[in-house]
Amino acid sequence: DIQMTQSPASLSASLGETVTIECRASEDIYSNLAWYQQKPGNSPQLLIYDANSLADGVPSRFSGSGSGTQYSLKINSLQSEDVASYFCQQYNNYPWTFGGGTKLELK
Amino acid sequence: EVQLQQSGPEVGRPGSSVKISCKASGYTFTDYVMNWVKQSPGQGLEWIGWIDPEYGSTDYAEKFKKKATLTADTSSNTAYIQLSSLTSEDTATYFCARGAPFDYWGQGVMVTVSS
Numbered sequence: 001d002i003q004m005t006q007s008p009a010s011l012s013a014s015l016g017e018t019v020t021i022e023c024r025a026s027e028d029i030y031s032n033l034a035w036y037q038q039k040p041g042n043s044p045q046l047l048i049y050d051a052n053s054l055a056d057g058v059p060s061r062f063s064g065s066g067s068g069t070q071y072s073l074k075i076n077s078l079q080s081e082d083v084a085s086y087f088c089q090q091y092n093n094y095p096w097t098f099g100g101g102t103k104l105e106l107k
Numbered sequence: 108e109v110q111l112q113q114s115g116p117e118v119g120r121p122g123s124s125v126k127i128s129c130k131a132s133g134y135t136f137t138d139y140v141m142n143w144v145k146q147s148p149g150q151g152l153e154w155i156g157w158i159d160p161e162y163g164s165t166d167y168a169e170k171f172k173k174k175a176t177l178t179a180d181t182s183s184n185t186a187y188i189q190l191s192s193l194t195s196e197d198t199a200t201y202f203c204a205r206g207a208p209f210d211y212w213g214q215g216v217m218v219t220v221s222s
Contacts, residue, residue, distance in 0.1 A: 034208035036152075043202055043212040044152070055210065087152055091207045095168035096142075098152040 002026050002090050006099030012107045019075045021102045023088035028068050032092035035064055035073045038101075039084045047086075048073060080106065109133040111203050111213035118219045119193045126189040127216045129203030136184040137161035139206045143177060143188045146215070147199040157207075158186060193220045 003026040013019050023033065031051035036044035046055040048064035051071055061076040075082055083106055088099040114128040129141065143155040156167035160179040167175065174197070176189040190197055198220045203213040 036209070043215050044204075044209070045212070046208055046210050049208045049210075089152070089154075089208065094166060095170075096154040096207070098154070101151045 001095055002029065002093050002097050004088055004090055004097050004099040006088055006102055008102060009100065010103045010105070012105045013078050014107045015078055015080065017078045019078055019082075019104065021073045021086055021088075021104075023066075023071045023073070023099050025069045025071070025090055027093075029090040029092040031067055032090055033064075033066070033071050034089045034091065035062075036087045036089065037082075037084045038087065044087065075104075078106075109205070109211045111205065111211055113201075113203060113213040113216045116217045116219070118221060119190075119197075120222055121193055121195070121220055123193050124189055124191045125193065125218055126187055127201055127218070129186045129188075129213050131184045131186070131205070134205075136179075137181060141177075141179065141186040142204045142207070142209055143175065143186075144202045144204055144209070144212075145171075145199045146202065147196075150199075155188070155201075160186065190218065193218075195220050 035048040038044040117125040119125045140157040142157045145153045158177040200215040205211045
C-alpha cells in the first residue's frame with residue numbers, strides 16, 4: 001500500500017496569512033493526488049484534484065502543486081471559514097489511501 | 108444538483124450486521140463508481156472499496172474484504188454497504204463518495220457497536 005505522510009498534523013495561523021500543508025507519498029503517484037477539506041460535523045469536500053486542478057466552486061486562494069512523491073496545498077490570505085481539517089489522498093494505486101490529516105486553527 | 112443521501116444512524120450489537128444506503132440523484136447513477144470511506148471517531152479517513160453500479164463489479168481494500176459487502180440497485184439509484192460481524196472497531200462514520208477523486212460525498216452515517 002502507498003503510505004501518505006502529511007505534515008504538519010496541526011497548524012495555527014492568523015487571518016490573512018499564507019499556509020502550506022505538505023503530503024509525501026511512499027512512491028511515485030504521478031500527480032494522482034487530491035486534497036479535501038473537512039469542517040467539524042461535515043463530510044469532506046474536494047478542493048484540488050490531479051495535484052493542481054481546482055475543484056468547482058473552490059475559492060482561488062487554494063492551490064495545489066507537486067509531482068512524483070511530494071505535494072503541497074497552499075492557502076493564500078487565510079479566512080475564518082478555512083478553519084478545518086485537510087486531507088490528501090492518492091488515487092494512483094489501489095488501495096486508495098489518505099494522509100493522516102492536518103487540523104488548521106486560527107491563532 | 109448532485110446529491111448523495113445516506114440513511115440514518117445505526118446501532119448494532121457485537122457480532123451482528125448493519126446495512127447502510129446511499130441514494131444518488133442529479134446524475135446518471137451508472138456513469139460513476141461509488142466509493143465507501145470509514146472515519147473512526149477523531150481519526151482520519153480509510154477507503155473501504157468501490158462498486159461500479161453499471162456492472163456490479165467491486166474492489167475492496169484488503170482490510171475490509173471480510174468486513175464489508177458493497178451492492179447497488181440501479182432501479183432506485185441506491186448503493187449499499189453491509190458491515191458484518193460487528194466489533195467495537197467498526198464504530199465509525201461511514202461515507203459514500205462518488206467517482207475518483209471523490210467529487211461528491213454523502214453526509215455520513217454514524218454506526219455504533221454496542222451491547
